[in-house]
């Protein structure tokens with residue numbers, strides 16, 4: 089069976105289910121996805137407050153002020169940030185006020201201290217009489233209540249990932265707890281009898297195992313800590329047993345290797361007995377052989393090809409959207425940018441070409457990209473892939489790319 093990448097993603101997304109909801113304190117919520125909208129509990133700002141350290145005044149009192157002819161006001165008090173006071177200000181009076189402090193009800197402008205002259209030599213601040221050297225319109229240097237966010241307005245929709253800025257917005261608007269979906273429990277198994285730990289002595293035929301670091305790292309970049317990271321030999325019976333055990337306590341199992349047509353391709357063989365798992369070829373390069381589906385034990389399995397770049401591309405195209413969908417994320421795709429190719433490269437007209445590229449912004453040409461690996465041999469090129477920060481996605485039918493052409497790219501840096 090051969091399908092397009094889009095068809096395979098749709099098949100997967102039709103089958104993955106949303107994970108349970110839970111309540112968390114916003115201090116623990118970073119990286120989670122909201123299960124319901126969050127409303128502002130109060131306006132932002134809460135009340136009219138000062139944007140400057142200076143003097144709260146009546147604008148009419150300083151309307152004619154200039155350096156040559158300062159307006160002279162009596163200083164009757166001080167409102168630091170955190171003060172609950174609302175001192176009265178009669179005509180001809182002012183109150184020292186600090187940034188963020190509530191503007192007294194009688195004031196309608198704030199004069200920054202830099203636009204005043206004090207009444208003492210040792211301080212910019214006046215104790216009794218302040219001279220204002222510039223006029224200010226009504227509202228000057230006042231941050232109005234609710235000008236940023238109205239009370240009760242939606243601060244974040246369901247399906248939003250809670251990043252740093254969003255969490256700060258929620259905290260500022262008085263939100264203490266949020267309803268999110270829990271993170272998927274994911275196990276990673278790198279299969280292959282030729283694989284040894286990085287740095288271990290290597291006999292002929294043996295290579296360092298890198299896919300488990302790749303996949304667990306890609307998971308971490310999505311905010312998911314793998315619950316198990318294992319290496320398995322190419323033996324079908326123990327592997328099938330391992331999958332059955334993990335299927336009962338994980339939401340997702342990601343394996344790499346062993347999905348080709350080879351005699352030792354044990355993952356494909358172990359999954360043949362799973363009715364809800366399909367093995368197929370996807371019209372994508374690299375990443376053609378794929379197995380995916382729900383195991384009888386409950387977990388969803390992604391059996392990715394072993395070639396390291398094929399595994400990375402498969403994760404990007406098929407696993408990432410599924411993990412986001414399970415968390416209820418509204419947006420499953422990446423932002424697609426247009427970049428100018430800096431060199432020619434050979435395309436794959438009958439398949440989606442997902443080429444690891446180095447994307448950068450150039451002063452004169454905007455976004456530009458260059459292949460990070462030789463486009464003729466991508467799937468095993470783990471070294472070059474390490475330098476990439478994105479993928480060029482060249483659709484079916486487009487074929488070769490010529491230098492200067494614009495190509496769609498996604499950036500994969502966290």
Ligand SMILES: Nc1nc2c(c(=O)[nH]1)N[C@H]1C(S)=C(S)[C@@H](COP(=O)(O)OP(=O)(O)OC[C@H]3O[C@@H](n4cnc5c(N)ncnc54)[C@H](O)[C@@H]3O)O[C@H]1N2
Pocket residue numbers: 278279280282283295296297298299300344345346347348349350353374375376377392393394395396398467468
């Ligand atoms: N006769 C055919 N042979 C192959 C086909 C085909 O259609 N017909 N497809 C090729 C393609 S495309 C791919 S992709 C691979 C898929 O193979 P497997 O998933 O079975 O992967 P392996 O054979 O286990 O490994 C491939 C390659 O990657 C290295 N590898 C595997 N795991 C790791 C790891 N954890 N860390 C580092 N490197 C790893 C492995 O040593 C192999 O070199 O099949 C092609 N063959």
Ligand code: MOO
Pocket residue numbers: 372373374375376377393395398399467468
């Ligand atoms: O599909 Mo394979 O992933 O080209 O190397």
